Amino acid sequence: MTLRGMVWPTGVAALVVAAVLVHWSAGDGDPIGADDRAREEVHRMAPGYNPSREPLWQPASIRQESLLFAGQAAFGLLLLVYSVHRLRSDP
Amino acid sequence: MHIAEGYLPWKHALGWTGIALPFWIHGIRKVSRAMTEAPRRRLELGAAGGFAFLLSALKIPSLAGSSSHPTGIALGAVRSGPSEMAVVGTIVLVFQALVLAHGGITTLGANAFAMAVVGGWTAWGVFRLGGRCGWGEGVVLFLAAALSDLATYLTTAFQLAIAFGGDRGGFFAAFPKFVGIFALTQVPLAIAEGMLTVFVVRLARTRTETALETVA
Numbered sequence: 001m002t003l004r005g006m007v008w009p010t011g012v013a014a015l016v017v018a019a020v021l022v023h024w025s026a027g028d029g030d031p032i033g034a035d036d037r038a039r040e041e042v043h044r045m046a047p048g049y050n051p052s053r054e055p056l057w058q059p060a061s062i063r064q065e066s067l068l069f070a071g072q073a074a075f076g077l078l079l080l081v082y083s084v085h086r087l088r089s090d091p
Numbered sequence: 092m093h094i095a096e097g098y099l100p101w102k103h104a105l106g107w108t109g110i111a112l113p114f115w116i117h118g119i120r121k122v123s124r125a126m127t128e129a130p131r132r133r134l135e136l137g138a139a140g141g142f143a144f145l146l147s148a149l150k151i152p153s154l155a156g157s158s159s160h161p162t163g164i165a166l167g168a169v170r171s172g173p174s175e176m177a178v179v180g181t182i183v184l185v186f187q188a189l190v191l192a193h194g195g196i197t198t199l200g201a202n203a204f205a206m207a208v209v210g211g212w213t214a215w216g217v218f219r220l221g222g223r224c225g226w227g228e229g230v231v232l233f234l235a236a237a238l239s240d241l242a243t244y245l246t247t248a249f250q251l252a253i254a255f256g257g258d259r260g261g262f263f264a265a266f267p268k269f270v271g272i273f274a275l276t277q278v279p280l281a282i283a284e285g286m287l288t289v290f291v292v293r294l295a296r297t298r299t300e301t302a303l304e305t306v307a
Contacts, residue, residue: 032158033150033158033159034158034159034272034273034275034277035092035093035094035095035159035193037272038094038098038247038251038269038272038273039095041251041268041269041272042098042255045255045256045265045268046255049100049255051095051096051097051098052097052099052104052197053096053097053195053196053197054096054097055096055188055192055195056189056196057189057190057192058192059191059192065191068190068191069148069150069191070148072144072145072147072186072187072190072191073144073145073148075141075144076140076141076142076143076145076146076148077141077145078141079137079138079140079144080137080138080145080291081141082137082141083134083135083137083138083141083295084138084291084294084295086134086137087131087134087135087138087295087296088295088296
């Protein structure tokens with residue numbers, strides 16, 4: 001790999017390290033998702049609003065939820081790696 | 092960026108579903124054509140789908156103790172096409188709505204329009220425009236992915252503002268509020284997604300393409 005080709009992999013690695021560091025420094029408290037903040041804002045703006053529907057099914061705990069998120073990421077990564085590998089070996 | 096289940100009045104939920112519908116129909120036709128064409132097209136769609144699944148699962152803590160996730164739509168939009176990506180993005184959204192309770196089925200139309208349609212076409216448009224201006228491929232890809240991400244969040248903010256702005260201060264008071272909520276978390280993520288997209292496109296090069304580039 002040329003020196004120029006190293007720029008992006010290094011950048012990505014740096015970002016991952018940064019994300020982990022931020023996550024650590026945030027402590028135990030799970031950061032509130034932007035989606036949840038938007039939901040709170042909806043209730044502030046329209047106090048009478050009643051959500052028309054609830055999700056059919058919800059993960060029982062935060063642990064279960066992160067497990068499912070990890071599963072989704074793993075599936076995506078597998079599909080990506082497999083496809084990229086096949087594309088690269090294409091003559 | 093998902094609007095949670097139930098968090099759009101029925102009229103809005105149905106309206107956005109109606110707007111998304113033609114993109115789905117057209118996209119499904121394009122995807123089924125791609126699946127029967129050259130194997131390369133199928134593999135590129137596979138890579139695009141995998142990337143979108145991976146990125147939208149990454150809940151990354153961002154500024155101000157908030158977290159959000161990138162969308163991963165741009166890669167597929169520039170490599171496979173924005174119409175195809177409207178379908179792939181929607182599959183990701185259905186999965187997240189049913190399995191993770193993120194987003195929802197009533198809000199699927201709105202979320203698909205914001206992420207898969209606006210996000211995909213923005214990426215494609217920026218990519219074509221940048222290419223015509225003769226900018227380097229890395230720069231154009233980076234901009235396509237980052238702007239696609241931001242366009243998605245602006246659309247979500249717009250959808251929430253026209254649905255809920257009416258009661259107090261109207262749309263123009265509500266829109267900046269929702270933009271503020273999303274923008275803070277989304278700008279760093281858009282930059283990260285831009286870099287990752289460039290990385291993966293370079294990785295997915297075939298040997299022939301890489302060799303040609305070295306010669307040129």
